[in-house]
Amino acid sequence: MKLVSRAVFLDRDGVINIDHGYVHMVDDFEYVEGVFDACRSIKEMGFKLAVVTNQSGIARGLYTEDQFHTLTEWMDWNFADKGIDFDGIYYCPHHAEKGIGDYKQDCDCRKPKPGMMLSAAEFLKLDLSQSVMVGDKRDDMLAAKAAGIPIRILVRTGKEVTEEAIAEASIVLDSIADVPEYLKSL
Template sequence: MDRAVFLDRDGVINKDHGYVYQVDDFEYIEGVFDACLSLKAMGFKLAVVTNQSGIARGLYTEDDFHQLTEWMDWNFADKGVDLDGIYYCPHHETAGLGEYQCECECRKPKAGMFKTASQFLNLDLSSSVMVGDKRDDMLAAQTAGIPIRILVRTGKTVTEEAIAASTVVLDSIANVPDYLASLE
């Protein structure tokens, strides 16, 4: 079984401008490509796990999300980084419209996306890592049995609850490879 670094999208890979779904609004966090190259070199698979309640709220479509995701994936590939999986939740239990308003198992803080990724990518969650910018990322990883939960300061305002659920707080994804190397 392999180990993975799970990455939240908004606030970790790109700046969170709120419901980002267009290329023109997608701004990468400084150092994200170099960090991901380093993580791959360290033997980690990379999996994106992202809540996308903008779909549920009717702000953009799943097709919009897929188009942006394909563009993002190609950007990573152009930099020599192959993302191993991209998982998303289009639901919201209260603000969703139509079929998207439901209580699901995939929306963080639940662990459904991690479990799905684990099955498809043959991952050992107990040797994996989560990089996120909020409490729900940390709680989902904790529920999934991921022991190293890294909270970064490049997204949402860091709260005491998020800090309590994390293993460590770092400035950004750019600091993750050195932190993980220090543990080995």
């Protein structure tokens, strides 16, 4: 299998949209300023674009997978309407401690484990050593590190930036809007 592509992986809540806590309805979905222009620039730079998002609200019974899919489809169309196509959207509906029923499991896909990124790499034929992660918390950085992703960008638009998260990141930027300029500087 020849690896030919590199990707920018994006966490959802706190990177693409404002994290209001367990966002699962269109009315509660508020885009981070500059996200569309940033994603368009990233695609123009030749990166594939993939979302990797933990969705423990499903595991906790706060919303259903169908509700998540409805919101995700709406979000995907918003990007497509602006000429931006995601190459993949990966999510983890599990939680090892707080999950209910079949969702209570210690899986390989929930960040800080790298399962979603590894799945994307296999399906999209990615070279993870040439890829980038953009996230708002330590678990995003740890998952990227475990997947062999060297460029780990922590943004300030989500969870409070902790020293532990900073220690695992390559750089801290204000938001996704700053990512294309940073990538061009490398």
